[in-house]
Amino acid sequence: MSELERGFREGLGRIEVLPAPVTPIAPEAIVALGEVAKRRLRRVRTLLVAAMVAVLATAIGLAGALLEGGPAGDVVVGVPSAPASSGPPLVQPAPEDPSTGEVLVDDPGLLSVNGVGRGPTALSVDGDTVYVLDPVVGRIVVYRDGTKTLSVFSPVEGTLTGILVRDGVWYLVVDGRVHAYELRGSDLVAGQDLPAGVAAATDVTRLIAVADDIVAVRQGGEWLLVAGPGPLPVAPDVRVGAAGDRLVVQDGGFEVEILTRNPALSGSLVARDADHAWYEIWDTRRDDTGGSTSQGYLYEFTRDGGLVATYTYPISAAMAADRTAAVVDGKVYWLFVSQDRAQVLLLHPSQAGATLPTASTLPEGFRKVRYDTVDTGQRVELGVPESWGEAYSPPSDYCFRSSFDFPDSPYVDTNHGLDQHHADNCAALTPARQALHVSVTDPSAVVAGRPWDGDTPGWKQWSSTIEGVVVTVTGRTSDAALARRILATVRVTT
Numbered sequence: 001m002s003e004l005e006r007g008f009r010e011g012l013g014r015i016e017v018l019p020a021p022v023t024p025i026a027p028e029a030i031v032a033l034g035e036v037a038k039r040r041l042r043r044v045r046t047l048l049v050a051a052m053v054a055v056l057a058t059a060i061g062l063a064g065a066l067l068e069g070g071p072a073g074d075v076v077v078g079v080p081s082a083p084a085s086s087g088p089p090l091v092q093p094a095p096e097d098p099s100t101g102e103v104l105v106d107d108p109g110l111l112s113v114n115g116v117g118r119g120p121t122a123l124s125v126d127g128d129t130v131y132v133l134d135p136v137v138g139r140i141v142v143y144r145d146g147t148k149t150l151s152v153f154s155p156v157e158g159t160l161t162g163i164l165v166r167d168g169v170w171y172l173v174v175d176g177r178v179h180a181y182e183l184r185g186s187d188l189v190a191g192q193d194l195p196a197g198v199a200a201a202t203d204v205t206r207l208i209a210v211a212d213d214i215v216a217v218r219q220g221g222e223w224l225l226v227a228g229p230g231p232l233p234v235a236p237d238v239r240v241g242a243a244g245d246r247l248v249v250q251d252g253g254f255e256v257e258i259l260t261r262n263p264a265l266s267g268s269l270v271a272r273d274a275d276h277a278w279y280e281i282w283d284t285r286r287d288d289t290g291g292s293t294s295q296g297y298l299y300e301f302t303r304d305g306g307l308v309a310t311y312t313y314p315i316s317a318a319m320a321a322d323r324t325a326a327v328v329d330g331k332v333y334w335l336f337v338s339q340d341r342a343q344v345l346l347l348h349p350s351q352a353g354a355t356l357p358t359a360s361t362l363p364e365g366f367r368k369v370r371y372d373t374v375d376t377g378q379r380v381e382l383g384v385p386e387s388w389g390e391a392y393s394p395p396s397d398y399c400f401r402s403s404f405d406f407p408d409s410p411y412v413d414t415n416h417g418l419d420q421h422h423a424d425n426c427a428a429l430t431p432a433r434q435a436l437h438v439s440v441t442d443p444s445a446v447v448a449g450r451p452w453d454g455d456t457p458g459w460k461q462w463s464s465t466i467e468g469v470v471v472t473v474t475g476r477t478s479d480a481a482l483a484r485r486i487l488a489t490v491r492v493t494t
Helices: 003-016 027-067 196-200 477-487
Strands: 101-106 122-126 129-134 139-144 147-153 160-166 169-174 177-184 187-190 204-210 213-218 223-227 237-240 246-251 254-259 264-272 276-286 292-302 307-312 326-328 331-337 342-347 366-372 379-385 389-391 411-413 437-441 459-466 469-476 491-493
Touching: 101 129, 122 160, 122 326, 122 331, 129 160, 129 342, 160 204, 169 204, 169 223, 177 196, 177 204, 177 223, 196 223, 237 264, 246 264, 246 276, 254 292, 264 326, 379 437, 379 469, 379 477, 459 477, 469 477
Parallel strands: 204 264, 389 411, 411 437
Antiparallel strands: 101 342, 122 129, 129 139, 139 147, 160 169, 169 177, 177 187, 204 213, 213 223, 237 246, 246 254, 264 276, 276 292, 292 307, 326 331, 331 342, 366 379, 379 491, 437 469, 459 469
């Protein structure tokens, strides 16, 4: 309880216990009581003034927030207020209307070899490359920028049920076993050795990314560490509630109950990073023909249980509940299959379930950065470490300029690609002229896409595109984890 609130309560208490009228007493006693009353009155006035200041400050804060168009404090969407003793917070069902999305891949050819209404069942995303799993013929189809670039068959016989590609390594689940491959030319060849427990497992159902680790989930829910620095992350507890109208999620420091509109079917963790966790929920509803249809939703939480966003899957009658989403760098990808279409969508959060990051949803030690685009009226917000400064990244014609101060410490780039390029044949930056930084490329930039300065030996770029805005982190290969944390905070609004 704050000092102001304590003062307010004490002031109210003083008012309630002021003495009631009493029988006449001696004059000298009246003088003494008068002095006491004066002191009490002064104390009450002080406390009431403090309370009024607290109320006024709250009102000013609320008014300021409303004028800025934002919440008056941390807002958890869909979690109604409840007494602390009422149990885990209740999360209201996600909106019924399907989430909209940007079409990244549209390839009806994925359906042609399997017959109408059948098609791919899983996907993975690594950088700007999309991998679509077609288990019927045992192939993986690869797309870059929406264009098909490769179709490769699984090196091992069996039914493909899962795929996760991370930093060039292809992890496949075939008949319950995990295999690791690397692409050589147009073929997959055996890659890194897997841990003995993973290699021996024959009942793996899926692979998930948990921060920098890759985890195999066995039947029954046991987790196995496939790759990553470890140690093995702790698996959450996800179960259907006793009444069948909710999913109960217990994940480390938080527990919530997610209500469903229809009978609950199942729930599972799709991805988790240092700051957020994404849970997929399925329920079943009656369709227009009197049959039942599975409906899927995705809920994004902070690691302390705050609801950040919800997604309602666009479902068609040809879809099955095992087509889960992929979450990479905080972005949600969905494989949509209908009678005549096979698409990969970058889903947008449902309007009723989306909030911009606040201080409570950014990673600890981060601060918010804001940029307004020049022509498109978009606002870009993201988080960076508090120690980062601001600087202008080297333009591609730096070698033709009379002088340029190369940043030497991590920074937020103030060069948004709007600088005219007078030359493009300057040498790549040396490591001595590089510094870890994040860049927001304006949609109106002279050269769209990633910044030019990513070719420094030993350096790499991690990028994410939202609503035409490209956000890129440029750093050493060892900065991968931090880059992913930064990209996970990006939000673009209009």
